[in-house]
Amino acid sequence: MNIAIFGGSFDPPHTGHELIVQKALEILDIDKLLVVTTYLSPFKESFCAPAPMRQRWLAKMFEGMEKVEIFSYECDQKRQVPTIETVLHVKHLYKNAKIYLIVGSDSFTALPKWNRYDELCSHVEFVVAPRGAFHPPEDLKILPINVNISSSKLRSFLDRRFIPKSIENEVMAFYTRNPMDSRIERIVTALSDKKAEEIQVFDMTGKDYFVNTVVIATTMGERHGLSLLDHLKTELKGAGESFLNVDADDNWTVIDMGDILIHLMTPAYRQKYNLELFLKEREDEMKKVRGVE
Structure with missing residues (x-):
């Protein structure tokens, strides 16, 4: 079996990534192409879009392409890989x-800095997608394209021409979204308007948690949580927010917005599971790891 691996931050995915995959499928004799989203790059401290959101965008981009698989191994590890x-x-x-x-081609020139570079060379054959001026060795496989767009530039100068149509609206909404404080204020206001109680917000940034912010609110009863969910959808989707996953239940509803997680819990469930204590303990653990105490 022949397999191609194409990894990157995809923060956000763009038409250059789309073209690379298309050309690789045309040029290379492969049975499978694995698109690998990095959870956190060894050369970066953070990404803008959370990993589940970037993977979801890629899945929509390459939907229907039989040989393409969104390979979640690195994101599943929740660390630099x-x-x-x-x-x-x-x-x-x-x-x-x-x-x-x-x-x-920019990554290719930096390969000697990669972890266990010599070992990597013994296991793979490199295929390079040129960007800008590039003078490759004669024996190097080259994709006959020149991609002159990068994710970092696209974040700075959002241009719809470089965003695949299948994810255009979601990407534009995410990277032009309101700052976190305004987003949280909108969520808290929407919950308060519908009589949610004991609303608490936990900032999990830098605490090795899978989202940046957790919101917990108490419902007035079993059906109230589902009513709050409907109200949040109405209030937030118009503001460009995405609901990546919703696990709705009469007693406990969880809303995953990528970088924000909302828990709507009945009084009995909130007392039983005590998420506040868990999140506080998580914060204390990270303080110990970093030698803050």
Whole structure:
């Protein structure tokens, strides 16, 4: 089996990524192309869009492309994962597979800085997608394209021409969204308007948690949580917010907005599970790890 791996931050995905995948499928003799979203790059401290949201965008972009798989290994680890680790994991899953590793020309020139670079070279054949001026070695596989857009530039100068149509509205809404304080204020106001009680907001930024902010509110009864959910959808979707996943229940409803998690709980469930204590303990654990205490 021949497998290509194409990894990146995809923060956000753009038409250049789309073209790279299309050309790789045309040029390379492969059975599968794994698109790997990094949870956190070794060369960055954070991303703008949370990992589940970036993976969801990619899934929509490449929907219907039979050989393309959104490979969640790195995001599942919830930590920085060096490329060599991902490659070895793929080789464990697909015994004796030939692995192509697709990288941009800027990444290719920086390869010697990568974790266990020599070992990586022994396991993969590199395929380069040029961007700008690039003078490759003669024996290097090159995709016949030149991608002159980067995710960082796209975040700074949002241009719809470079955002795939399938995710255009979601991407534009996310990167032009209101600052976090305004978003939280809108959520709290919407909950208060519909009689939610004991609303608490927990800032989890930098605490090794999978979202930046957690909102917990107490409902007045079993059906009230579902009513609050409907009201939040009405109030927030018009403001460009995305509901990535909703687990709705009479006693406990969880709303995943990518970087914000909302818990709507009956009084009995809130007392029983005591999420506030868990989140406070998480904060204390991270303080100890960082030597703050």
